[in-house]
Amino acid sequence: MSAAPPDNDVLWARGIVKSHHGTPALRGVTIGVRTGEVLAITGPRGSGKSTLLGCLSALLPVDDGEIWFNSSPVHTLTRTGRERLRRDRFGFVGSEPHLVPELTARENVALPLLLAGAGHKAARNSAAEWLERLDVADCATLRPGELVQSQRQRIAVARALAPLPSVVFADDPTAPLHREAKDQLLRILVTAARSHQLTLVLATHEPELANVADRTLALVDGRLAAPVASVPRGVSPVSAGR
Numbered sequence: 001m002s003a004a005p006p007d008n009d010v011l012w013a014r015g016i017v018k019s020h021h022g023t024p025a026l027r028g029v030t031i032g033v034r035t036g037e038v039l040a041i042t043g044p045r046g047s048g049k050s051t052l053l054g055c056l057s058a059l060l061p062v063d064d065g066e067i068w069f070n071s072s073p074v075h076t077l078t079r080t081g082r083e084r085l086r087r088d089r090f091g092f093v094g095s096e097p098h099l100v101p102e103l104t105a106r107e108n109v110a111l112p113l114l115l116a117g118a119g120h121k122a123a124r125n126s127a128a129e130w131l132e133r134l135d136v137a138d139c140a141t142l143r144p145g146e147l148v149q150s151q152r153q154r155i156a157v158a159r160a161l162a163p164l165p166s167v168v169f170a171d172d173p174t175a176p177l178h179r180e181a182k183d184q185l186l187r188i189l190v191t192a193a194r195s196h197q198l199t200l201v202l203a204t205h206e207p208e209l210a211n212v213a214d215r216t217l218a219l220v221d222g223r224l225a226a227p228v229a230s231v232p233r234g235v236s237p238v239s240a241g242r
C-alpha cells in the first residue's frame with residue numbers, strides 16, 4: 001500500500017526504475033516537483049536525464065515505481081491514457097525544434113490550440129501573442145526552413161507554452177545554440193513559465209544553465225545525488241529523496 005503524494009507537488013515519483021533494452025537508465029528515483037517551480041535536472045551525458053523526463057511526462061512507461069500527477073496515478077495508465085495526459089496537460093521542448101515544415105511559424109504555434117478545440121481566430125491571435133512574447137513576431141509568416149535555429153527553437157517554445165500546460169518539460173533545449181542564444185532562450189523560457197505560473201522541468205548537462213532554477217537536482221548514473229543548489233522563492237526547500 002503506497003503513501004499519498006504530497007498535496008503541493010504537481011508531479012511526484014517514487015522509486016522509478018527504467019531500462020532501455022536491458023540498459024539501466026534509472027535505478028530508483030524519488031522526486032517531487034512543486035506546482036509553479038522551475039526545477040533543473042543536471043547530470044553528465046547518459047546519466048538518465050532524458051529518461052527521467054520521459055517517465056515524468058508519461059512518454060515512457062516505468063518498469064517499476066510510481067508516478068503521480070496532481071494526485072492521480074500515471075504509472076497505471078494505458079498508452080492511450082498517457083497520450084491523453086501528455087496532450088492535455090504537458091508541454092515539451094527538445095533540443096531539436098520539431099516544427100511542421102509546411103506550416104508558418106504562427107500556424108505551428110496555433111496548431112496545438114486548434115487540436116485542443118480553440119477557434120481559428122482565437123488560436124491565431126494567441127499564437128501571434130506568444131510569438132511576440134518570445135521576440136519572434138517578425139517570423140510569424142515564415143516557414144521553419146526560412147528561419148535560423150535560434151528562431152526555430154523560440155517558436156518551439158511558443159508552441160509548447162501557448163496551450164498553458166500544467167507542466168513544461170524542456171530536455172536540453174539550448175543544446176544546439178551558441179552561448180548568447182542559449183542564455184537568451186533560457187531567460188525567455190523561464191520568464192514566460194514564471195509569468196504564467198507554469199511548472200518547468202528543465203534537463204541540462206550544462207550546470208551553469210541551472211542557475212535560473214528554483215531548485216537543482218543532479219542525476220548520476222541513474223540515481224539522484226544530493227541537491228546541488230536551492231533558491232527557494234517563498235517556499236521551504238524540500239529534499240530530493242522524499
Ligand SMILES: Nc1ncnc2c1ncn2[C@@H]1O[C@H](COP(=O)(O)OP(=O)(O)OP(=O)(O)O)[C@@H](O)[C@H]1O
Nearest residue numbers: 020021023024025044045046047048049050051205
Ligand atoms: N533508446 C535507447 N536505447 C538504448 N539505450 C538507451 C536509450 N535511451 C537511453 N539509453 C541509455 O540509457 C542511459 C540514460 O540515457 P539518457 O538519454 O536518459 O541520459 P541523458 O542524461 O539524458 O544523456 P544526454 O545528456 O546524452 O541526453 C544511457 O546509458 C543511454 O545510453
